[in-house]
Amino acid sequence: MTEFWCEYAWLPAGVRRGVYVAMSDVFTEVSVLDSPPPGVRLLAGLVVPGFANAHSHAFHRALRGRTHADGGTFWTWRTAMYRLAARLDPDSYLRLARVVYAEMAAAGVTCVGEFHYVHHPAGGGRYADPNAMGEALRQAAADAGIRITLLDTCYLAGGISTPLAPGQERFSDGTVDAWADRISAQRDAAHARVGAAIHSVRAVPRTDLPAVVAAAGDRPLHVHLSEQPAENEACQAAYGASPAELLHEAGALTVRTTAVHATHLSTKDIELLGGAGTGACFCPTTEADLADGIGPARELADAGSPLSLGSDQHAVIDPLLEARALEHGERLRTGERGRFAPSELVAALTNHASLGWPEAGRIAVGAPADLVAIDLASPRTAGSLPAQAVLAATAADVRTVVASGRIVASSGRHELLDDPRPAIEELWL
Template sequence: MTVWCERLVLDGVVHDRVRLTADATGATSGFITDASPAPGDLVLGTAVPGAANAHSHAFHRALRGRTHGDGGDFWTWRELMYRTASRLTPARYRSLAAAVFAEMLTAGYTAVGEFHYVHHQPGGTPYPHEMELAVAAAAADVGIRLTLLDTAYLAGGVGERLSAEQARFGDGSAEAYLRRWQELSTLIPGLGAAIHSVRAVSSTDIRTIVEGLPDDVPVHIHLSEQPKENEASLAAYGVTPTGLLAREGVLSTRVSVVHATHLTEDDVRELGGAGVSVVMCPTTEGDLGDGIGPARELLDAGATIAVGSDQNAVVDPLLEIRGLEIQDRLRSLRRGRFSMPELGTAMSAGGYRSLARRAPLSIGGLLDLVEIDTRSVRTIGAEPDQLLLCATAADVRRVVVGGRVAASAGRLADGRQPADMLAEALEEVAA
């Protein structure tokens, strides 16, 4: 498999006339510049590396455009989310997840980390693995790279039992979660793990889970998304959520913290010093009124920045990247908070790292690309290395996964239209 690009923007550098080859697994095996296309090459115009969606809750897509009327905050939104979760079955979830993954792929996301916690039947009776297998089957059907982040969710709050709405999320204990995870790892290759939050898993259970997982498994956790989470952690443990993770010895380069919105200076130093990945979700954090996290300071401290669509109110990697820059401008009152190479890394290589995957287009990394229309009303006249700040998903022409076209002109390679898939799936799920 060989791909030729008239222009490739990689790590902020514009390369002309690039010829890329992939081996049988879809990994990049050759990278030549100033080359001519050969017969049989897939010929692209201007391309960027495939985008990674490092944090998604696919079923939240059912809430898009349905939660604004009554205002409120994160906690009132959460009640509507629980109502939607109660309607999920394995069959419904497979249909909905496939539709959402199709929307992601056509928007330019070539890999996704699905932060999955709807494990069991309503009331908590185990399936035991049907929900997880449904998500995996949905990703395979669409052709997006999936890292299923199977999530531990054991408490309704610090020191609180799961509510009736949360019962299907829980496994009862850290040990039971690990047993289910080990069984699932034999069924789903590349299985990842997650801890919902310090609200939903106690300090001792966090340590038990992280120590019980293989060392090469990525571990994600929601962190300091809301001030209430910080207040609960300080009241129960005497430290912030970040301080708790540091005290339990679980911060490392395999850990990704999601949101990291309400941090102290000490938190920033702890996270950066441990070399964690920080997954910012600008469109969701704005939609829910969560706040703006210290992304620039985290990057300077040593963390890797990635982005995610979270609740999927917006599915557009280019808008997430623009949001990362714009929100930090609003917070700091300065422009150019991130260089173009830093933004490109956050959209692609940073997210792939968070999902324990090698950076696209590096030798041995995956040959995942997104072709951008440079002559639309949004992009015409832009410098090639600044396309990330003016293009949107509407400018995505073709999406290449492993050297092959997976989506083109807003449709999957087999011709399916995400809007049609969503219409059918939402009829079954939307409450």
């Protein structure tokens, strides 16, 4: 059994001072105590539940700091991303994802949703194990000490009524049935669960959407939605409907579904997502980096969409910065402060239910024993009220991270991060 006494802890009822926690892989006791019992380790500062990174493309991390020289657009950035994807194999992907997930762990992430579509060898064909690339990601998460939901992605077309381009061939199984057959061989594990994803309405034709939904069953289902105006325009021209309307028609909007980005939505789109209880995952640093725009987060939350946060292309891996950027985006969009209360930002940071782990994301008996200790005495946080520290702190203030009862990072360091450069630079040599 492991024991901690937390100076301040974010419990389901709010922030409390002096909280004792005991744990195995789950919390076995949570109680308020004025002072630490003898021999119990102190966690100074504010202790919050582990963060859920609800949207990750691990291999995009290798693009960080390499796509800014010529400006460009989302679509030119995507060309560089395809070139990178062509260089991956299971071994190099394991090495890269291992340091990416370790960086997440050091920043407080205890569960990642990996939106995984690099399935097959470059140029097509199959690995001896058709799920070799996904297994590399699962192993990388295990090595980093965090949980993973592998959101195995159906990807069938290069665009609406457009065949796959050469750089996209390795993303595709060819048909929904072939995709469904491949993911049926995957199994949940203690640290890993299997989810599903529709890459986008660009990559899955209208007639195939219902079959993907049926094959996903009761798994979490994620989908890129209306990230770019061009996607909306192409969908409207081809089908006479918005992407959200197309997904609604196919039965894809449910409480198990999370719409990623959800940037360019109409009032009707918002009503469809909120009315279905479909979640919305915002990735503010990526949406800013790619000049995607600022989505209607407050309107979606008010309509009934649970919010989550992701780091997507990993221009930054800092969940606290993503949470603050969500609120700041709302302020810039509306000219109003306090669009999201700190408690709402913490709820988005800890939304493990979006990844199929509804038991996680809270400091309570029986929940997975995930903790993130945030320094309240750093140059950034000194003087902050504990209940408002999420609007002052960054990943640099994360001091201790516990995932499933195990300390995985301390003082901003993870044992796998001694030198992440070889795993990244080998892809560019």
